[in-house]
Amino acid sequence: MIDGKKILFSGMQSTGNLTIGNYLGALKNWLTLSDEYECFYSVVDMHSITIRQDPSELRKRARNLLTLYIAAGLDPKKNCIYYQSHVSGHAELAWILNCFTYIGELNRMTQFKDKATKHADNINAGLYTYPVLMAADILLYQSDVVPVGKDQLQHLEITRDIAQRFNAIYGDIFTIPEPYMGKAGANIRSLQNPEKKMSKSDENANASIYLMDDPDTIIRKFKRAVTDSEASVRYRDEQPGIKNLIEIYCACTGKTPEETEKEFDGKGYSEFKPAVGEAVVSVLKPVQDRFYELSKDKAYIDGIIKENAEKANYYATKTLRKVQKKIGFPERIR
Numbered sequence: 001m002i003d004g005k006k007i008l009f010s011g012m013q014s015t016g017n018l019t020i021g022n023y024l025g026a027l028k029n030w031l032t033l034s035d036e037y038e039c040f041y042s043v044v045d046m047h048s049i050t051i052r053q054d055p056s057e058l059r060k061r062a063r064n065l066l067t068l069y070i071a072a073g074l075d076p077k078k079n080c081i082y083y084q085s086h087v088s089g090h091a092e093l094a095w096i097l098n099c100f101t102y103i104g105e106l107n108r109m110t111q112f113k114d115k116a117t118k119h120a121d122n123i124n125a126g127l128y129t130y131p132v133l134m135a136a137d138i139l140l141y142q143s144d145v146v147p148v149g150k151d152q153l154q155h156l157e158i159t160r161d162i163a164q165r166f167n168a169i170y171g172d173i174f175t176i177p178e179p180y181m182g183k184a185g186a187n188i189r190s191l192q193n194p195e196k197k198m199s200k201s202d203e204n205a206n207a208s209i210y211l212m213d214d215p216d217t218i219i220r221k222f223k224r225a226v227t228d229s230e231a232s233v234r235y236r237d238e239q240p241g242i243k244n245l246i247e248i249y250c251a252c253t254g255k256t257p258e259e260t261e262k263e264f265d266g267k268g269y270s271e272f273k274p275a276v277g278e279a280v281v282s283v284l285k286p287v288q289d290r291f292y293e294l295s296k297d298k299a300y301i302d303g304i305i306k307e308n309a310e311k312a313n314y315y316a317t318k319t320l321r322k323v324q325k326k327i328g329f330p331e332r333i334r
């Protein structure tokens, strides 16, 4: 608890450009939860280097992502929006937690298996222990709740296991976090292959709608989205492409799948697809406008980065010192 409020932690990697999957699955929920909780929203740049990055590109992307958090509507005075790499406690706690994580557990992580297949030339130890760093992110702030998309539930589960294992040995040190998923949008699929999740690292630009795509591009990508030959707007597993478009439409308009089916009853995909596009444009346009506005104000963003890194460091250090003491590291002499 901080000032009587429960604690929320979440983060996104500064790799690639954000997609509406990231927005509808995660960022949008961050907004609705930000009043109720004391929130830490991190740009997890340390996670990003598990895949080889161009340094200047990584720096630029990290800044854009941090700006985008604010542009999406998170108030940086109320929410702690910061770079993971500015708080050394993440790495320090991750090392300790590595010693409380079993190889067998890490071997089961599906994200690791996917990324190892995709980057077969660089299966580094960081990619393998990625979930431990994620556990450190969450546990460092004694987080109660972690809003994520469905793909991250397995990482949340291992975080809970590590925390429980640690607590069983040393007492009640870590809060056990709960995942939070929104009703719609937790599992947005690729527009070109609904078998795959929409991902910012997809090589096919038509598979994803990027947050910064202009309206024409968005409409065009939806028109090209892979669907089926049923020609009916139905929310069912047999029509995964259309089901995905309905999910997106609902997450953007607040309508239910039943309402959407009714609205487009008897209408073809040539009417439905652009309507989904329009719904997405109307959600993204204000975020984009604010992003461009904020990007111009370097001093403002720099101030946020500095202030929030200090705040995050304060809370991170509190937990870290407690953990270090419990496991038997020598006390610091002041």
Ligand code: ATP
Residues within 6 Å of the ligand: 011, 012, 013, 014, 015, 016, 019, 021, 022, 023, 024, 025, 026, 147, 148, 149, 150, 151, 152, 185, 186, 187, 188, 189, 197, 198, 199, 200, 201, 202
């Ligand atoms: P990458 O392709 O680089 O692995 P990613 O698109 O999966 O990235 P992350 O930075 O790993 O994005 O995820 C940020 C947040 O967005 C996480 O909470 C994740 O669960 C959520 N998210 C990612 N993709 C989707 C999706 N297709 N649908 C819903 N939520 C998603």
Ligand code: LTN
Residues within 6 Å of the ligand: 009, 010, 011, 012, 013, 044, 047, 133, 134, 137, 138, 146, 147, 148, 152, 155
């Ligand atoms: N692993 C997540 C990003 C991430 C995260 C976190 C999310 C890193 N640390 C802590 C929630 C809480 C991903 O790949 N989407």
